[in-house]
Amino acid sequence: MKKVSVIGAGSWGTALAFVLAENGHDCLIWGRRQEQTDEINEQHTNQAYLKNCKLPESLKASSNLEQVVEHADILIVAVPTKGMREIGSQLNDLIQQPKLIVHVSKGIEPDTLKRITEMLAEEIRPEARKGLVVLSGPSHAEEVVLRHPTTVTVASEDTRAAEEIQTLFMNSFFRVYTNEDVLGVELGGALKNVIALAAGITDGLDYGDNAKAALITRGLAEITRLGVKMGANPVTFAGLAGMGDLIVTANSVHSRNWKAGNMLGKGHSLKEVTEGMGMVIEGVRTTKAAHQLAKQYDVSMPLTEALYSVLFEGHEPKEAVDWLMNRGKKKETDDFSN
Ligand SMILES: NC(=O)C1=CN([C@@H]2O[C@H](COP(=O)(O)OP(=O)(O)OC[C@H]3O[C@@H](n4cnc5c(N)ncnc54)[C@H](OP(=O)(O)O)[C@@H]3O)[C@@H](O)[C@H]2O)C=CC1
Numbered sequence: 270m271k272k273v274s275v276i277g278a279g280s281w282g283t284a285l286a287f288v289l290a291e292n293g294h295d296c297l298i299w300g301r302r303q304e305q306t307d308e309i310n311e312q313h314t315n316q317a318y319l320k321n322c323k324l325p326e327s328l329k330a331s332s333n334l335e336q337v338v339e340h341a342d343i344l345i346v347a348v349p350t351k352g353m354r355e356i357g358s359q360l361n362d363l364i365q366q367p368k369l370i371v372h373v374s375k376g377i378e379p380d381t382l383k384r385i386t387e388m389l390a391e392e393i394r395p396e397a398r399k400g401l402v403v404l405s406g407p408s409h410a411e412e413v414v415l416r417h418p419t420t421v422t423v424a425s426e427d428t429r430a431a432e433e434i435q436t437l438f439m440n441s442f443f444r445v446y447t448n449e450d451v452l453g454v455e456l457g458g459a460l461k462n463v464i465a466l467a468a469g470i471t472d473g474l475d476y477g478d479n480a481k482a483a484l485i486t487r488g489l490a491e492i493t494r495l496g497v498k499m500g501a502n503p504v505t506f507a508g509l510a511g512m513g514d515l516i517v518t519a520n521s522v523h524s525r526n527w528k529a530g531n532m533l534g535k536g537h538s539l540k541e542v543t544e545g546m547g548m549v550i551e552g553v554r555t556t557k558a559a560h561q562l563a564k565q566y567d568v569s570m571p572l573t574e575a576l577y578s579v580l581f582e583g584h585e586p587k588e589a590v591d592w593l594m595n596r597g598k599k600k601e602t603d604d605f606s607n
Pocket residue numbers: 277278279280281282300301302318347348349350351352353355356373374375376408409410411547548549551
């Protein structure tokens with residue numbers, strides 16, 4: 270049994286805390302609102318994020334970040350990418366003894382184009398970190414708390430740290446692999462949200478299954494093309510953090526990114542969609558970052574460009590699809606030579 274703290278009591282932080290508590294670990298979860306941590310402690314629920322889920326009574330919650338950081342040597346950080354630097358800087362101030370820090374979020378910071386391990390490495394001093402690990406893969410929180418079979422991957426520069434986290438989470442419904450390609454795992458997790466938004470748009474437009482299959486396949490091709498140019502292992506994109514997560518996010522009714530795209534395809538504005546969701550839609554900010562990365566690395570990412578034009582340049586979804594379909598001829602397999 271280990272002491273573990275989860276920072277962030279949204280859908281994913283709560284589902285992972287559920288797994289850890291089920292595994293017998295002494296798990297404390299931090300939420301920034303006391304009424305929410307009271308609900309977890311007293312009702313053993315977190316209705317705003319995981320409806321009708323009974324949480325293990327052994328799972329405890331606190332809104333006192335200092336207490337939560339002190340509780341454990343392993344910190345699981347589960348806040349949206351937008352809040353990552355602020356949390357990282359607070360952790361830097363609060364950590365007394367070095368901690369193993371695991372993040373489970375999926376995004377890239379626009380403008381700096383930093384991945385989450387890079388942001389955390391900038392915010393948290395090296396002496397406060399035993400290691401940095403990313404956990405990613407096809408894993409909707411709603412299904413994890415139903416104990417439905419789920420597989421994820423953990424990656425770290427430090428193989429032993431990744432293996433420690435693999436052991437911490439593994440159980441009969443939550444299977445964890447390790448992967449040495451931190452860059453590929455983080456890029457796969459972040460960029461699939463862009464393609465899932467686009468998949469939601471084609472579903473919103475009622476374009477059917479051919480269009481969806483095209484988006485997923487060509488989406489994976491452009492994610493891989495960028496990732497390989499940045500130095501990632503192409504095999505990672507055929508794995509859980511790449512194809513696996515892209516399939517689940519582009520097809521699931523649980524996906525906030527797919528839902529957001531679906532509403533855009535049906536004619537709602539981006540403002541309406543983001544304000545109505547009540548949960549994070551990581552793909553919107555990541556589309557900005559991916560558009561910038563494509564320029565910086567001089568990689569062709571037409572689906573990302575089409576989505577960018579809908580989200581940020583006022584183009585209609587149908588116009589973007591027409592543009593995609595009427596581009597010049599291409600070979601399917603020239604991807605890696607770009
Ligand atoms: N949901 C899922 O199934 C999965 C999600 N992920 C990833 O996990 C990350 C977290 O997502 P998820 O839990 O789903 O998000 P949710 O929207 O469900 O919850 C977000 C949580 O973070 C808190 N929060 C929001 N902004 C900040 C901030 N600036 N500082 C501190 N806390 C903040 C919210 O607090 P409050 O309630 O007070 O607003 C809430 O507890 C995302 O990157 C997502 O892509 C990965 C795999 C699966």
